[in-house]
Amino acid sequence: MKTIKTLSLLLALVTLTHAVTQATIRRVNNQGFGAAYTDLPTCIGAANPGDTIHVEASGVGYGIITLNIPLTIIGPGYFLNENPGLQKNSTPATINRITLNSGAAGTLITGIRIADDSYARIYINSSNIRIERCFIEDGFELQNSGTDVLNNISIKQCYTNSGLYHQSYPGPVNGLNITNSYFGNYVTISSSGTGYQNNCQGNITNCVFNNGVSCWSANVDFKYNIIKGGVFDNNNNSITNVNYNLFVTTTMPAWLAVPGNTNKIKSPVAAVFPNTTGSTDYKLHVNTIQQCPECYMTATNIETGVWGGADPYRLSGVPNVPAIYLLNAPSQSVQGGTINVNISTHTNN
Numbered sequence: 001m002k003t004i005k006t007l008s009l010l011l012a013l014v015t016l017t018h019a020v021t022q023a024t025i026r027r028v029n030n031q032g033f034g035a036a037y038t039d040l041p042t043c044i045g046a047a048n049p050g051d052t053i054h055v056e057a058s059g060v061g062y063g064i065i066t067l068n069i070p071l072t073i074i075g076p077g078y079f080l081n082e083n084p085g086l087q088k089n090s091t092p093a094t095i096n097r098i099t100l101n102s103g104a105a106g107t108l109i110t111g112i113r114i115a116d117d118s119y120a121r122i123y124i125n126s127s128n129i130r131i132e133r134c135f136i137e138d139g140f141e142l143q144n145s146g147t148d149v150l151n152n153i154s155i156k157q158c159y160t161n162s163g164l165y166h167q168s169y170p171g172p173v174n175g176l177n178i179t180n181s182y183f184g185n186y187v188t189i190s191s192s193g194t195g196y197q198n199n200c201q202g203n204i205t206n207c208v209f210n211n212g213v214s215c216w217s218a219n220v221d222f223k224y225n226i227i228k229g230g231v232f233d234n235n236n237n238s239i240t241n242v243n244y245n246l247f248v249t250t251t252m253p254a255w256l257a258v259p260g261n262t263n264k265i266k267s268p269v270a271a272v273f274p275n276t277t278g279s280t281d282y283k284l285h286v287n288t289i290q291q292c293p294e295c296y297m298t299a300t301n302i303e304t305g306v307w308g309g310a311d312p313y314r315l316s317g318v319p320n321v322p323a324i325y326l327l328n329a330p331s332q333s334v335q336g337g338t339i340n341v342n343i344s345t346h347t348n349n
Helices: 005-016 040-046
Strands: 025-028 052-055 064-067 072-074 097-100 108-110 122-124 129-132 140-142 150-156 173-179 187-189 200-205 213-215 220-223 323-328 342-346
Touching: 025 040, 040 052, 040 064, 140 150, 213 220
Parallel strands: 025 052, 052 072, 064 097, 072 108, 097 122, 108 129, 122 140, 129 150, 150 173, 173 200, 187 213, 200 220
Antiparallel strands: 323 342
């Protein structure tokens, strides 16, 4: 008898199919299972600029990594055990910490769980970075300082238990775009230091902030967000760049309670987020427009929060590649014989 575990795992690679022109696609699985690499840093060291690395599901973390070249790193998602039917294997791929240095410009990281480290964070020291559909336990840190400029930092459809930090290294950032993401802790954009207050430009839209925001820059458009808890500091902002947001409170912040204000208030939390069952990220759905008209903005009723907008949040951060969600095959076969295998797949656009 010959087990077909290896066959099943090879078929599961379809989960991570990703077309890259003139680049190598590399598999890493720290449990083996036929992957060319069992160690992620070794795989990164062997990669060339523009390569794609599929980090496969594992109950063991892949360690701390630093990128000095542009790569695409793809995992299977997170909260998969809470959202059955999205992946056949509900185990995530966990990287313990990621640092993106200047040579990593052009990098995309998607479907990865960054966790299980005292600084389970993504440190960004490079321009042209995209972080999409990732879980980040300890948040993000923009580390440029002085006159070092970061351009085009995109954080989209992510879930973090923590926040975003820019106050320690307040270098200029042009094109900071944060969309359809959840932040469990305080978010600080730019810095209160002399000359730093307006050194960030970009857009923050359709996010949920659980513990407040400090956005010192009047050059950041802040729209269609939900401030679930904490405060929104009045620094260099005004109704000019803070519009169409929902504050889960009973009183509008005084600095926004002026003529022309388009922001709204609603309380209690259960009136905005009514779901008490379902997955961690499913609970971020806002109430219906009938029960919470304040959750929708403008004459076209644009939904606030992570599930609104043109490119809403995706459950479990399942990456934008085909995935196997069902695999039926016998556990053993006769050597030289035939087997019947049924595979069900779906896309995750």
